[in-house]
Amino acid sequence: MSELRNSEAPISTITYDRNELDAPTNNIYEAISIVSKRANQINGDIKKELIEKLEEFATYTDSLEEVFENKEQIEVSKFYERLPKPHAIAIEEWLNDKIYYRNTEKE
Template structure:
C-alpha cells in the first residue's frame, strides 16, 4: 500500500496567478480550508454524538469500536488545506477582492 505524502511541492507562480498575489492566494486557500475543517468537525461531532450515553453497560465495548472506526475514517481523509489548495488550483473557489467591492460602493 503506497503512502501518500502530506507534503507536495507547489509552484508559487501557479498559486499566485488567480489573484495576482501569492499572499492573497494563500488567504483564499486558508479561508476555504477553515470552512472545510468546520464542516468536517461538525459531521464528526454529530456522528459521535449518537454514541453519547450516561448508561454503563456491555454495549459500550461495541460502541467504542464504532467510535474508533469513525474517528479513524476522519483521520484518513485528506487534510482541509490539501482539499482547499486543490479546489483553488482547479478554479473551484469563487472569491473577490475587497478593492473591487469598495469600487462598486
C-alpha cells in the same frame, strides 16, 4: 460533505508551484489568504460532521469512572483521520477553480 470525501487532495505533504498558486490573483499573499479562509470553512464542516456522527454512538453514564470503548466511534474517528487535511483540500479546490472569491477593494 460527500465531495470532501471524494477529494483528490494529497494525504501527505507535497510541493506546489508558487506561480500556479498565485496565478488567479497575481498576489501570493492574497491567494494564501483565500485558501486559508476556505480551509477554515472545510475544517469547521468536517468537525461538525464528526461530532454529529460520534453523538450517534455516545453512551452516557452517571459514573465518570466508567469508560466504554465503542468500536463504532473508533471506526468513525479513524475514517476522519484518513481524510486529506483541510488545507490540502482547499489548495486542490483553488487550483481547480472551485473557490469563488472577489476583491471588494477593487470594486
